[in-house]
Amino acid sequence: xxxxxxxxxxxxxxxxxxxxxxxxxxxxxxxxxxxxxxxxxxxxxxxxxxxxxxxxxxxxxxxxxxxxxxxxxxxxxxxxxxxxxxxxxxxxxxxxxxxxxxxxxxxxxxxxxxxxxxxxxxxxxxxxxxxxxxxxxxxxxxxxxxxxxxxxxxxxxxxxxxxxxxxxxxxxxxxxxxxxxxxxxxxxxxxxxxxxxxxxxxxxxxxxxxxxxxxxxxxxxxxxxxxxxxxxxxxxxxxxxxxxxxxxxxxxxxxxxxxxxxxxxxxxxxxxxxxxxxxxxxxxxxxxxxxxxxxxxxxxxxxxxxxxxxxxxxxxxxxxxxxxxxxxxxxxxxxxxxxxxxxxxxxxxxxxxxxxxxxxxxxxxxxxxxxxxxxxxxxxxxxxxxxxxxxxxxxxxxxxxxxxxxxxxxxxxxxxxxxxxxxxxxxxxxxxxxxxxxxxxxxxxxxxxxxxxxxxxxxxxxxxxxxxxxxxxxxxxxxxxxxxxxxx
Amino acid sequence: xxxxxxxxxxxxxxxxxxxxxxxxxxxxxxxxxxxxxxxxxxxxxxxxxxxxxxxxxxxxxxxxxxxxxxxxxxxxxxxxxxxxxxxxxxxxxxxxxxxxxxxxxxxxxxxxxxxxxxxxxxxxxxxxxxxxxxxxxxxxxxxxxxxxxxxxxxxxxxxxxxxxxxxxxxxxxxxxxxxxxxxxxxxxxxxxxxxxxxxxxxxxxxxxxxxxxxxxxxxxxxxxxxxxxxxxxxxxxxxxxxxxxxxxxxxxxxxxxxxxxxxxxxxxxxxxxxxxxxxxxxxxxxxxxxxxxxxxxxxxxxxxxxxxxxxxxxxxxxxxxxxxxxxxxxxxxxxxxxxxxxxxxxxxxxxxxxxxxxxxxxxxxxxxxxxxxxxxxxxxxxxxxxxxxxxxxxxxxxxxxxxxxxxxxxxxxxxxxxxxxxxxxxxxxxxxxxxxxxxxxxxxxxxxxxxxxxxxxxxxxxxxxxxxxxxxxxxxxxxxxxxxxxxx
Numbered sequence: 001x002x003x004x005x006x007x008x009x010x011x012x013x014x015x016x017x018x019x020x021x022x023x024x025x026x027x028x029x030x031x032x033x034x035x036x037x038x039x040x041x042x043x044x045x046x047x048x049x050x051x052x053x054x055x056x057x058x059x060x061x062x063x064x065x066x067x068x069x070x071x072x073x074x075x076x077x078x079x080x081x082x083x084x085x086x087x088x089x090x091x092x093x094x095x096x097x098x099x100x101x102x103x104x105x106x107x108x109x110x111x112x113x114x115x116x117x118x119x120x121x122x123x124x125x126x127x128x129x130x131x132x133x134x135x136x137x138x139x140x141x142x143x144x145x146x147x148x149x150x151x152x153x154x155x156x157x158x159x160x161x162x163x164x165x166x167x168x169x170x171x172x173x174x175x176x177x178x179x180x181x182x183x184x185x186x187x188x189x190x191x192x193x194x195x196x197x198x199x200x201x202x203x204x205x206x207x208x209x210x211x212x213x214x215x216x217x218x219x220x221x222x223x224x225x226x227x228x229x230x231x232x233x234x235x236x237x238x239x240x241x242x243x244x245x246x247x248x249x250x251x252x253x254x255x256x257x258x259x260x261x262x263x264x265x266x267x268x269x270x271x272x273x274x275x276x277x278x279x280x281x282x283x284x285x286x287x288x289x290x291x292x293x294x295x296x297x298x299x300x301x302x303x304x305x306x307x308x309x310x311x312x313x314x315x316x317x318x319x320x321x322x323x324x325x326x327x328x329x330x331x332x333x334x335x336x337x338x339x340x341x342x343x344x345x346x347x348x349x350x351x352x353x354x355x356x357x358x359x360x361x362x363x364x365x366x367x368x369x370x371x372x373x374x375x376x377x378x379x380x381x382x383x384x385x386x387x388x389x390x391x392x393x394x395x396x397x398x399x400x401x402x403x404x405x406x407x408x409x410x411x412x413x414x415x416x417x418x419x420x421x422x423x424x425x426x427x428x429x430x431x432x433x434x435x436x437x438x439x440x441x442x443x444x445x446x447x448x449x450x451x452x453x454x455x456x457x458x459x460x461x462x463x464x465x466x467x468x469x470x471x472x473x474x475x476x477x478x479x480x481x482x483x484x485x486x487x488x
Numbered sequence: 489x490x491x492x493x494x495x496x497x498x499x500x501x502x503x504x505x506x507x508x509x510x511x512x513x514x515x516x517x518x519x520x521x522x523x524x525x526x527x528x529x530x531x532x533x534x535x536x537x538x539x540x541x542x543x544x545x546x547x548x549x550x551x552x553x554x555x556x557x558x559x560x561x562x563x564x565x566x567x568x569x570x571x572x573x574x575x576x577x578x579x580x581x582x583x584x585x586x587x588x589x590x591x592x593x594x595x596x597x598x599x600x601x602x603x604x605x606x607x608x609x610x611x612x613x614x615x616x617x618x619x620x621x622x623x624x625x626x627x628x629x630x631x632x633x634x635x636x637x638x639x640x641x642x643x644x645x646x647x648x649x650x651x652x653x654x655x656x657x658x659x660x661x662x663x664x665x666x667x668x669x670x671x672x673x674x675x676x677x678x679x680x681x682x683x684x685x686x687x688x689x690x691x692x693x694x695x696x697x698x699x700x701x702x703x704x705x706x707x708x709x710x711x712x713x714x715x716x717x718x719x720x721x722x723x724x725x726x727x728x729x730x731x732x733x734x735x736x737x738x739x740x741x742x743x744x745x746x747x748x749x750x751x752x753x754x755x756x757x758x759x760x761x762x763x764x765x766x767x768x769x770x771x772x773x774x775x776x777x778x779x780x781x782x783x784x785x786x787x788x789x790x791x792x793x794x795x796x797x798x799x800x801x802x803x804x805x806x807x808x809x810x811x812x813x814x815x816x817x818x819x820x821x822x823x824x825x826x827x828x829x830x831x832x833x834x835x836x837x838x839x840x841x842x843x844x845x846x847x848x849x850x851x852x853x854x855x856x857x858x859x860x861x862x863x864x865x866x867x868x869x870x871x872x873x874x875x876x877x878x879x880x881x882x883x884x885x886x887x888x889x890x891x892x893x894x895x896x897x898x899x900x901x902x903x904x905x906x907x908x909x910x911x912x913x914x915x916x917x918x919x920x921x922x923x924x925x926x927x928x929x930x931x932x933x934x935x936x937x938x939x940x941x942x943x944x945x946x947x948x949x950x951x952x953x954x955x956x957x958x959x960x961x962x963x964x965x966x967x968x969x970x971x972x973x974x975x976x
Contacts, residue, residue, distance in 0.1 A: 030620065032556045032607065037620050040551035040635065047552060063528035064535060068520045069609075069640055069656050070579075076586070077594035088586055091558075092597050093609070095580040096644040098564070106565035109580050109606055118597055119520065121557075121581070121609075132518065132525050141830075147528065152557055152640065156584040168557050342629075 004350055008289045013233040017284055018162070023354045024292040026283070027162045034160045034167030038276070041355065042163075044300035045279055046170065050150065052202050052297070053172065053274070056194050060187075062146035062174055067128050069152075070119040075127035078252045079220050089156040091121040091167075121154040126220065126245075126271060129175050130253040137177060139258045143267060144187070145177040153275075163280030164237070164488055171275035177267045179259065181246070184268035188244045191272035192225045195240040203282050204295040204406035205229050206414050208437060208483050210462035212241075215446055218271075222246035228461045228485070230414050231284045234435025236461050236485035239281045242272035286379075286406050292356030293378055295406050296399040303328060303335045303395060304357045308345045308364040320368050324361065324391065331392040332399070353378065358402050359395060379405050424472050427484075431456045437485050439464050441478040443471035458484045492838055496777045501721040505772055506650070512780040512843045514771070515650045522648045522655030526764070529843065530651075532788035533767055534658065538638065540690050540785070541660065541762070544682050548675075550634035550662050555616050557640075558607040563615035566740045567708045577644040579609040579655075609642040614708065614733075614759060617663050618741040625665060627746045631755060632675070633665040641763075651768030652725070652976055659763035665755045667747065669734070672756035676732045679760035680713045683728040691770050692783040692894035693717045694902050696925060696971050698950035700729075703934055706759075710734035716949045716973070718902050719772045722923025724949050724973035727769045730760035774867075774894050780844030781867055783894050784887040791816060791823045791883060792845045796833045796852040808856050812849065812879065819880040820887070841866065846890050847883060867893050912960050915972070919944045925973050927952050929966040931959035946972045 005023050009016035021027055026042030029035075038046065054064075070093065097113030100106075122128065129147065137145060154168050174191060178184040192209055199205040209227045217224035221243040228236045249255070250266040259265050286293040296302050305324055309317035321337055328335045336357075338348050345362070352360055362374040372385045375395065379402050386394050417436025421427045430438055438458065442448060452473055453459050464481040471478045493511050497504035509515055514530030517523075526534065542552075558581065585601030588594075610616065617635065625633060642656050662679060666672040680697055687693040697715045705712035709731040716724045737743070738754040747753050774781040784790050793812055797805035809825055816823045824845075826836050833850070840848055850862040860873045863883065867890050874882050905924025909915045918926055926946065930936060940961055941947050952969040959966045 028620075028623075030556045030616070032558045032560060032616070035556035035558060037556070038554040040553045043553045044551070046554075063532070065528045065531045066526040066534075066658065068518045068523035068525070069642070070520045070523060072520060073586070073595060073597070089584070090586055091581045091607070092583040092586065093579045094582045094597070096577070098561070098576055098578055098580065098608070107561060109561070109582070119579070120586070128518070128520070132516075135516075154557070170554065 004291070004354060006289060006291060006354070009232065016289070017280075020283055020287050020292050020354075021162045024283075024356060026279070026292070029162070032167075034157055036160075036162050036166050036168075038170075041300060042279065045282070045294070045298055046276060048298040048300065049202070049278060050172075053198060054150075056198060057148050057172065057174060060146065060174070060190060060194060061144070062148040062176070065147050065149060066151070067122075067125050067132065067149060069122055071122050071125075071128045073118045073120055075131060076120065078127065079249060090123050091154045091156060093119040093121065122151070123153055123155045124271075124273075125149060125151070125153075125173055126175070126249055127253070130249050130255060130269070133175075133177060134253050134255045137255055137257050137267065140179055140260050143177055143179045143257060144183065146174070146187075147176070148172055148174045161280075163276055163283065165277075169276050171273050173271060173273040176270045177250075177255065178269070179257070179265075179267055181268045184246075184270050185244060187270045188223070188225060188242045188272070191270065192227065192240075192242040195227045195242070195272075195274060199227060199229065199239070200407060202295070202297050203278065203285075204297075204403055204410060205281065205285055206407065206411040207239075208236075208414070208462055208464075210464065210483070212462055213442075213444075213449060213460040213482070215449055216460055218243045220245065220248055222248065226462050228437075228483070228487075229281050229285060230410075230417060230437065230485075231281075231488065232413065234417055234486070236437065236487040237277075237281050237284065238461070238487060239278050240272070240274040243270060245269040245271060285410060287356065291354030293406070294356040294358060296358045296403050299334070299356065299358050301334050301336045301352075301355070301357045302332055302399060303359045303361060304348075304352045305335065305337045305361045305363065306345050306348045306352075307337075307339065308362060313365055316368065317363060317365070321363050324363065324373055324388065327388070327391050328395060331396050358399060361395075377402060421472065427452075427458075427472050428456055431458045431484070431486065435486055437461070437483050439481055439483055440472035441467070441469035442480060442482045443474055443476045443478045444480065445471075445474070448473035452484065457486050459487055461485050461487065492779065492842060494777060494779060494842070497720065504777070505768075508771055508775050508780050508842075509650045512771075514767070514780070517650070520655075522645055524648075524650045524654050526658075529788060530767065533770070533782070533786055534764060536786040536788065537690070537766060538660075541686060542638075544686060545636050545660065545662060548634065548662070548678060548682060549632070550636040550664070553635050553637060554639070555610075555613050555620065555637060557610055559610050559613075559616045561606045561608055563619060564608065566615065567737060578611050579642045579644060581607040581609065610639070611641055611643045612759075612761075613637060613639070613641075613661055614663070614737055615741070618737050618743060618757070621663075621665060622741050622743045625743055625745050625755065628667055628748050631665055631667045631745060632671065634662070634675075635664070636660055636662045649768075651764055651771065653765075657764050659761050661759060661761040664758045665738075665743065666757070667745070667753075667755055669756045672734075672758050673732060675758045676711070676713060676730045676760070679758065680715065680728075680730040683715045683730070683760075683762060687715060687717065687727070688895060690783070690785050691766065691773075692785075692891055692898060693769065693773055694895065694899040696902070696950055696952075698952065698971070700950055701930075701932075701937060701948040701970070703937055704948055706731045708733065708736055710736065714950050716925075716971070716975075717769050717773060718898075718905060718925065718973075719769075719976065720901065722905055722974070724925065724975040725765075725769050725772065726949070726975060727766050728760070728762040731758060733757040733759060773898060775844065779842030781894070782844040782846060784846040784891050787822070787844065787846050789822050789824045789840075789843070789845045790820055790887060791847045791849060792836075792840045793823065793825045793849045793851065794833050794836045794840075795825075795827065796850060801853055804856065805851060805853070809851050812851065812861055812876065815876070815879050816883060819884050846887060849883075865890060909960065915940075915946075915960050916944055919946045919972070919974065923974055925949070925971050927969055927971055928960035929955070929957035930968060930970045931962055931964045931966045932968065933959075933962070936961035940972065945974050947975055949973050949975065 007015040097110040099110040212224040223244040227240040247266040307321040494507040495503040585598040587598040700712040711732040715728040735754040795809040
């Protein structure tokens with residue numbers, strides 16, 4: 001472990017991630033098994049993500065609404081595939097009252113207060129929403145219906161890791177209903193592309209995206225599309241999915257509408273979501289051995305000013321620093337002046353580097369005399385002197401450059417770690433040594449997919465393109481190239 | 489019931505409220521007992537409230553964070569008073585897995601997957617947060633700590649009513665930790681006043697606010713302060729509370745810090761919250777027999793434009809309407825042009841009145857010829873012709889006037905329904921006939937409070953002022969005047 005408490009990623013990538021989550025004060029384990037506490041700094045990143053994403057969700061025409069946390073257990077029995085894939089690892093509410101223990105010293109569950117039907121804490125809201133949609137939708141005039149929900153969901157996970165996999169997590173789930181399969185399919189792709197653009201423009205993450213294989217699709221869906229990012233250890237991380245639900249749920253929840261011809265029809269549905277997992281993807285993708293690195297757009301603090309003074313020039317330096325703050329605030333929100341006088345500038349550099357603040361501005365006697373400030377970039381470590389006069393616009397530009405640089409790095413990482421292979425030997429060699437994304441022909445059989453996974457731990461991440469070749473595993477004719485990777 | 493499906497409030501106030509919630513498409517009961525679905529239009533009001541309130545909470549210096557939904561049952565056994573007041577009517581998670589039934593046709597709780605310790609769905613987060621705070625707080629430098637959480641909470645209610653009382657509801661809970669009782673007391677009052685100002689400036693609601701009596705205070709608090717609004721039926725509605733928790737929870741959860749003198753001390757805590765109940769307060773306070781009335785600041789749609797045309801002038805009218813929309817958008821967000829051509833203008837008036845849109849703009853041939861529009865206020869029904877030229881600024885002004893008018897009405901309602909009484913006979917007469925707020929001396933004894941409640945259903949809402957007199961019930965010397973009312 002380094003002096004600042006961060007294990008180098010080359011030594012132990014998994015520990016490096018946990019160290020950053022801790023040292024940057026993003027989250028911590030709670031006393032409740034598998035649940036995390038999202039600390040203010042981590043939550044501020046999530047709020048920035050939420051705000052940007054909410055705009056784009058509304059641009060897709062969806063309105064926010066809120067549905068119950070509880071789902072009657074019988075709802076899960078309705079959609080056969082949904083049962084198999086989802087309902088299993090869920091939290092179950094069986095009682096609704098507590099009482100004092102006989103000795104009056106503690107509190108216990110009141111056995112008398114047993115629910116007639118158990119309630120499941122939502123692992124996702126298809127069932128509880130679609131039960132309601134069946135009452136909302138009557139005619140073609142009610143379509144398309146586009147609803148989004150920001151909520152907490154619970155999936156009882158055995159092994160958890162902050163942001164990436166926790167028992168309770170926060171997410172948004174979009175649910176839409178359409179009068180034709182074609183329109184629903186377009187919605188699935190529109191939502192997918194919205195996530196792809198969001199990853200690129202806001203999170204500075206390049207991705208692969210596309211249709212999933214049958215074994216990787218959502219329980220109850222006709223088709224699932226996923227967005228896959230690449231972590232620095234060469235493993236893929238799925239951070240968003242978009243599902244074509246066909247008429248599967250409509251039939252089960254009896255959603256019907258009268259079409260323009262006056263006939264009763266089942267509509268076509270989609271659902272799509274991303275979660276606090278995105279925060280994990282951002283941390284893992286951009287950070288380094290000094291700590292967190294954040295794309296400026298989602299950074300809670302974009303610029304930190306650190307004054308360097310002695311007892312003699314303290315007042316003068318602080319006055320200059322306040323002046324710099326005022327100038328920056330004309331163009332940039334979220335600038336912080338760190339004027340704590342009980343820690344050294346070096347301590348402050350350390351702390352803000354760990355927390356991934358994109359730009360640090362140092363101000364000392366020298367800078368004042370030259371009417372400049374010293375600007376240090378978090379992503380490259382590069383130091384520049386900038387004239388105080390055009391400070392705000394120059395610093396704004398550097399923030400844009402940082403955002404772009406992180407995206408370029410992400411793009412390069414994917415390019416360098418994408419390999420087209422022609423034999424299974426090569427497939428195994430690359431997955432075994434460099435990891436990353438491997439493009440290969442696949443015949444579409446579950447058997448080949450399972451065997452590849454068994455041999456290499458790599459799974460089918462998404463469809464790549466139509467192309468004629470031979471299945472990398474069995475050698476049969478194939479018309480499709482797919483992207484494989486070992487995934488989180 | 490009137491033609492538009494709203495029971496007149498004079499006939500049945502309670503049904504009138506339910507009709508408005510339904511007809512304005514704000515919320516509906518879900519299949520899950522006691523839980524509501526907040527529909528897009530109702531949720532948009534909540535989003536506007538959230539955005540405005542979040543700013544003010546951050547101005548108080550609090551940061552948002554997120555803590556687990558689940559609370560181990562043993563946490564509730566720690567604070568003796570908290571047990572008594574709160575933990576009773578809660579949802580209890582006992583299992584964490586489901587399985588297919590033996591016949592494979594449904595899903596059942598897996599009896600093998602029983603939790604070692606039951607988990608309570610948070611009814612409020614003091615316990616789970618303060619367990620964490622005990623690890624965050626070490627020195628005086630960590631204080632004050634100010635955390636806010638936006639979350640869903642669950643209290644198993646027997647009788648529910650949309651927004652006003654539901655098993656699951658949405659809220660914000662602020663939790664702060666201070667190094668002195670004085671500072672904590674200031675925070676309690678600052679939070680209270682923030683709510684009072686929010687009610688006035690954003691919700692257009694005048695209120696009473698002040699300290700609660702012992703029997704009405706929060707379980708585990710030293711003192712509770714409340715904000716009380718008055719509904720049109722003369723009943724009070726508490727929509728926010730702020731608690732001085734003293735050192736009660738700090739002692740139980742072992743939160744300690746080293747003060748400036750190097751000594752270990754327990755800090756002082758506060759908590760304060762408001763919920764989706766506020767939406768209920770807004771609906772009940774401002775609406776009329778035509779439907780919902782909304783303060784413009786929180787209205788999801790502030791202005792609706794309804795074009796009135798025949799087949800001949802349809803194009804011309806719609807062009808003019810679009811032009812009006814563009815003009816309004818220069819100054820006002822959330823303007824909607826209702827250009828549906830399968831319903832009549834009259835149908836549209838009805839619908840937007842029910843939904844409480846503050847301003848309706850009617851555009852017909854006559855208006856076009858005179859280069860004006862007809863503006864109709866939802867709060868007064870008043871119609872004015874406004875010249876198209878300075879439309880945006882005039883309509884902005886009318887929105888401000890409506891906001892002010894609703895506040896004036898609320899203030900008048902409270903003034904008209906506040907009575908100072910000098911005898912218990914008078915107390916009973918007023919509560920029995922006019923209801924409203926009654927100011928009376930009270931000696932401070934629980935017995936008198938209980939007797940008053942038993943006789944009249946009126947409870948002690950909050951402290952009014954120091955003043956010498958005789959207790960309205962027992963006649964003993966009293967130094968305090970209190971505000972009583974029958975409450976929701």
